Amino acid sequence: MRTTTAPGDALGVLETAALLRELTAGLISAADFDEALAQLVRTCRAAVPGVTWCSVTILQAGEPASVAASDEPIRALDDVQYGDDGPAITAIRERDPVFVPDLAGSGRWPRWTARALALGVHGVVSAPVDIDDQVIGSINLYARRPGAFRDRQQLTAMLLAEHAGLLLAAVRGRVRADRAQPQPVAPGDEEVVGHALGVIMTQRGCPAPEAREVLRGASRALSIPLAELARRLVDSVARHHPG
CATH class of the missing domain: 3.30.450.40 (GAF domain)
Incomplete structure (x- = not known):
């Protein structure tokens, strides 16, 4: 114009x-x-x-x-x-x-x-x-x-x-x-992340490195901190499989 x-x-x-x-x-x-x-x-x-x-x-x-x-x-x-x-x-x-x-x-x-x-x-x-x-x-x-x-x-x-x-x-x-950068995990959150990785490994039948990439990818896609997403996953599994 x-x-x-x-x-x-x-x-x-x-x-x-x-x-x-x-x-x-x-x-x-x-x-x-x-x-x-x-x-x-x-x-x-x-x-x-x-x-x-x-x-x-x-x-x-x-x-x-x-x-x-x-x-x-x-x-x-x-x-x-x-x-x-x-x-x-x-x-x-x-x-x-x-x-x-x-x-x-x-x-x-x-x-x-x-x-x-x-x-x-x-x-x-x-x-x-x-x-x-x-x-x-x-x-x-x-x-x-x-x-x-x-x-x-x-x-x-x-x-x-x-x-x-x-x-x-x-x-x-x-x-x-x-x-896209890997998110650091605080020392106090390492245990819950480990539990979440175990859940993913069991569900997918994959090794730990692949499970970690799955968790990181979901964290990036959902814009949820890694530890928080791990906690939600562990809590969800606990609710559906009590005891």
Whole structure:
């Protein structure tokens, strides 16, 4: 999408560098993907002039996965888009930014717009975010005042979306790698893990190394700590075979 930028709307080099540095620092330090989304919302809301609220809409494998929002009413507004078209879903579907400086004068998304205006939302910018082959989304900036958004905010949203996509992909990759690492077992948990390995060996007729890989694989797939999964397995066997 081509935009015409007035001189007063141009992004300064130092301002842009500071914004991207803040975004990078916040996202790479996030413990998981949801925390990274929350940090992205906080950064966008605080750093972009004219923004009253901010949200990030995420779709995974084509289905709604999550919404991070600066305020609960905005989260609910984004949820409406899963059943009705709206700027976030439009931006994701068309892979092009959506820019509406005054919703009251727009005829797009009638049901969504009515909900937005009732919440005091009068301007919106949604920019698509490409994360990886499975996950896409959009950054959504909302303004309380009509006309608060100009080309400056649209360009900033596009820049944030492009940079955030790379960072969020890195966070997802790091989380997957962390889950794939063998989990250490505390000394006090070694006995229950040993019992669980015995159960697996008996059920599968396999040696201990293979049983350990089965337990580790299940732990990663279910995102349950190894010792906790072992305890659940042992407890389940005890319930079904008392005595």
